[in-house]
Amino acid sequence: MSMKGMAIALALLLCATILQGFPMFKAGRCLCIGPGVKAVKVADIEKASIIYPSYNCDKLEVIIILKANKGQRCLNPKSKQANLIIKKLQRMNF
């Protein structure tokens, strides 16, 4: 590889680093990978929580905690069920 190419690669690397900031000021990554499920059986839902975008994740995420230790699910925030949950929470807050 040429010197010029290496210099450019190094500069890009440094840019990426500084854009990320120091690891001291940590913020959680997005919890969900992929779009998430479209809906969850209502009877199984123990809790539903919505997490707003933050410094390190610019997505709105809807996490469903299932009853009887069946784990958690990422609900697609664009789905109908997620919209209902989001609207309900907004109504409760205002």
Add this chain to the structure above:
Amino acid sequence: MSKQVLDASDLAFLLENCSSSYYYEENETDSCCASPPCPQDVSLNFDRAFLPALYGLLFLLGLLGNGAVATVLLSQRAALSSTDTFLLHLAVADSLLVLTLPLWAVDAAVQWVFGSGLCKVAGALFNINFYAGALLLACISFDRYLSIVHATQLYRRGPPTRVALTCIVVWGLCLLFALPELIFLSAHHDKRLNATHCQYSFPQVGRTALRMLQLVAGFLLPLLVMAYCYARILAVLLVSRGRRRLRAMRLVVVVVVAFALCWTPYHLVVLVDTLMDLGALARNCGRESHVDVAKSVTSGLGYMHCCLNPLLYAFVGVKFRERMWVLLMRLGCPDHRRNQQQPSSYRDSSWSETTEASYSGL
């Protein structure tokens, strides 16, 4: 704070809103692909144990090393040379940065318990001293470049206020670079980490522009100055002859290699992270927690550079180590005056190998 969680009892409305087609969708997705959120505990548990230990170690090493440099430099009766003045400021910057490490250790072990005020101050202090370190290293390289390549000693010949003025400008610039931290850092409850941390609340828009400014002025510029100055110095040393040349060159190489060794691993890990953000590398929970762990380890290596500065810049010089011994002797046995004479007899030993290099400003 607004409510963001719904309990089962609140969810009755969902049943009322359900149509038959909706039920169909739900059964389909439930059976097919469950998408659980990524568990965060692997990297968090690692950080909880590793970071406090690392920060504690760096805190002790950094304070000891930089404190020793500052003490030795200040104990000199003669006026400080320009390089020595920059070294003193570098030691102060490094110690101030290291002083904030216990706070970050608690943050990593538990969470940020010190409130927004201290978050702003500690964050700003950390950044000020990071940039001060980079700029002062650039000043030192420029000072050496002038004395070796141009054989002019701009700072030494001019009035002493010139060095002081340079330092004031450096600290002023750093304060300017740290303004965003002072404004935008605050203690936040992070729902994704389920803990309160000292973090940015940047508006999405200004973030990139601001970071670019910080990057160019606070990091790339000093790095370019350093690279240019040391390249020119090496070029001069390569054509000059004698043993002195080799020793001086060794020091230049050590300084640059130490900087590269300390920061390159972290930059590489961040590159992987950026590639994941951009979608060039597929996201997956395991890979993400590996990257998080690697980031913690390699950032520790980067902060270690703060502790290396005194070793590289000061202790390599023979003059410096001799003064250090004198001070230690005085500290250990204040009554035995003759012990003070001892270090000068070491002058002919192996220590003097780098004398010329340290006197030549290298």
